[in-house]
Amino acid sequence: MPHRPTPARSLKHGLTSRQVSMISIAGIIGAGLFIGSSNAIATAGPAILLSYGLTGLLVLLVMRMLGEMAIVQPDSGSFSTYASRAIGPWAGFTIGWLYWWFWVLIIPVEAIAGADILHAWFPLVPSWAFAFVIMLGLAATNLVSVNNFGTFEYWFALVKVIAIIAFLLVCGSAVVGVWPLAPVSGVGQLLGNGGFMPNGFGAVLGGVLVTIFSFFGAEIVTIAADETANPREKIRRATNLVVYRIALFYLASIFFIVSLVAWNDPQLTQAGSFQRALEVLNVPGAKWLVDVVVLVAVTSCMNSGLYTASRMLYSLGARGDAHPLARRISANGVPSVAVLASTLAGFVGCFINYVLPGKVFSFLLSTTGAIALLVYLVIAVSQLRMRRMMEREGHDLPLKMWLFPWLTWLVIAVIALVLGYMLVTPAYRYETLMTAAVAGSMLLIGLLRRRREAGVVAVSR
Template structure:
C-alpha cells in the first residue's frame, strides 16, 4: 500500500504526439476485421455487402459525432463510460465500462492467436502457443514502459495498414480499368453476375451489417487516447471530422474493388480471404505472403490498441471507485501499470484456455461479446441525448455539436434497437445476443447492488435531539 500511496500524485501524462494520435485515429477505423472478416461478409450478402458497409459506416459516423460532442466538452480516459455515468446514472457507466473491458480482454487473445498462426505457418518448428505468448509479452512490455511507446508502435502499425490498403486500391483500380499488365481482367462484371447485385435478398444485407459493424469497432479509441496528448479537444475534433473520409477510402473503396473482381460465391473466397483472392485474380506475385504480412501487422495493431484501451478503461473505472483502488496506480512515467498488468493477465488466461481446451471454453467466452459493440453505441447515443440537455441547462456553449439534434440521435437509437431486435430473433445471432445479455445483466446487477451497498454504508446516521431537561 505504501507504493500505491507514494504514486497517488502521479497522473496520466501527455505522452502522445500529434502524429501518433492522428495515426491511432486511422488505425482505430482500420481493424483486423477488414482483412479477415470481409470475406465472410461478402459471402453472406454478395455484392450488396456495399450497402451493409454503407449502413454500418453511417452508424459509426453518427455515433462518433455524438461521442465527439461529449469528448470535446469533457475529454476523459473513460470516454463514453464516464459520460454514461454522468448522463444516465452510475449503474450505466459501471456496466458499459466493464462490458467494454470484457470485450477487449477477450479480443486481445483472439488477435494474438491469429498472429501466432501466421508466424507458425512461416516457422513450423515453433509452436503456435509460444508465438502467441511472445506477442502478448512484447506488447505488454511496450505498454508498461510509457504511453509514448504504445503510440510509436501504433504509428508504424497504422502506417503499414494505410500504405497497404492504398496500394491495394491502386492495383485493383488498374485491374478494373483494364490497365493491369499481369492479368486480362477489366470492368465490374462481378457486381451484377452470379445472381445479381443482391443474390441473397435484403435480409442478407441486414446480416451483413451485423458482420461489418464489428469491423468498425475501435474508432472510439481516439477519444480515450486524446486524454494523453496536449490539446485533446482539437485532436478529437479533427479525428471525428475525418471519420467519413476514412470509412469511404479504406472500406467502401477496397470492398467495391473486391466485389468487382471476385465472385461472391467463389469457393476460394472463404479459403484465402477477400484481399488475397482479389490479388490472385490479378496475378500479383507473392499475394499470400504480402497479405499475411499485412494481416499480421493488423492483428498486432488491434491487440496493441486493445491492451491500451482495456487498461485505460480499467484505470478510469478505478479512478471513479468502480474497480479496486489498486487499478488507479500510475507509474512515474504516467502509465497505469496495474491496469495494464491485469488486462494482460486476462488476455493470457484467454490464450491458455484456448490452447488447453480448443474449441470449447474460449469459444463460449467469445460468444458473450457478440452484441457489445452495439450496446456501446446505444449507450453513447442515449448519453449524448441526455448530456446535451444537461449542458444546455447549465448554460454551456458547445463548440462541436451533433447534426440535426435530436432527430439523428433518435434515429441512431431506433436503428440500433432494430438491429439488436433482429439479432435476437435471428437463429444465426440469437445465441450470441443472449450471451451478451447475460453478461450485461450480471454486470448491471453487480453495479446496482454495489451502489446500494455503498449508499447503505455511507448513509448518515440520524441526528438525535437532546431531551429537554
C-alpha cells in the same frame, strides 16, 4: 517542517499529434477488413456495399455524438464516464466493464491469429509460444510509457494505410484495363452471378450484423486523446475525418473486391477477400503479402486493445467502480496495475484456448457478440441527455450532433431494431443472449455495490 502530501499522479500527455491521428485511422482498420470481409461478401454478394454504407453511416453518427461529449469533457473513460453522468453510475459501471471484457477477450483472439501466421512461417516453434511472446512484448512496451504505445501504433497504422492504398492502386488499374499481369478489366463481377443483390435485401441487413464489428474501435481516439496536449482539437479533427476514412478504406476496397472477384467464388472465404483479389490479378506472393499485413493488423489490434482495456480499467478504478489499485499511476504516467491486470486476463484467455481448444474460450467469446451495439446504444442515450445538461451548464459546444435530437433518436431506434432482429434470428440469438447475460450480471453487481455503499454511508451518519 510540515509534511506535504505527494501530489497524485495523473496520466501523462505522452502522445503526439501525428500519433493520435494514426491511432484514429488504425482504430477502424483491423483484421476484420482484410479477412472478415470475405464472409460478409459471401452473405450479401456485391450488395455488401450497401451493408458497409449503412454501417459506416451508423458509426459516423455515433462518432459525432461521442465527439460532441468528448470535446467538452476529454476523459480516459470516454463513453463510460459520460454514461455515469448522463444516465447513472450503474450505466457507466456496466458499459465500462463490458468494454473491458470485450477487449481482454479480443486480445487473445488476435494473439492466436498472429501466432498461427508466425507458426506457418516457422513451424518448429509452437503457436502458443509465439502468442505468449507477442503478448509479453506488447505488455512491456505499454508499461514503459504511453509514447511507446503511440510509436508502435503509428507504424502499425502506417503499414496498414500503405497496404490499402497499394491495393486500391493495383485494383483500380485492373478495373480500367491497364493491369499487365491478368486479363481482368471492368466491373463485370459487380452485376454478374445473380445480379447486384443475389440474396435479397434481407441478406443486406444480415451483412450489417457481420460488418458492424469491423468498425468497432473507432471510439479509441476519444480515449487516447486524454493523453495528449490539446485533446479537444484532436478529437474534433478525428471525428470530422472519420467519414473520409470509412469511404476510402472500406467502401473503396470492398467495391474493387466485388468488382473483380465473384461473390460466390468458393476460394473467397478460404483465402480472404484481399488475398483472393490479388490472386485473381496474378500478383506474385499474394498470400505472403496479405499475411504480413494481417500480422501487422492483429498486432495493432492487440496493442490498441491492451491500451484501451487498461485505460478503461483505470477510469473505472478512478471512479470507484474497480479496485483502487487500478488507478495507480507509475512514475512514467502509465496505469501500470491496469495494464498488468488486462495483460493477465489476456494470458488467461490464451491459456484456456490452448488447453481447452474450441470449448470454454469459444463460450467466453460468444458473450461479446452484441457488445459493440450496446456501446453504441449507450453513447446515443448519453448524448441525448448530456446535450441538455451541457446547454444548461452554459458549455460551449464546438462540435454538435446534426439535426439534434431527431438523428439521435433515429440511431437509438435503429440499434434497438438491430438488437431485436439479432434476438429473434437463430443465427445470432445465442450470442445476443450470452451478451445480455453478461451485461445483466455486471449491471446486478453494479447495483448491489451501489446499494452496499449507500448502506455504509447511512450507517456512518
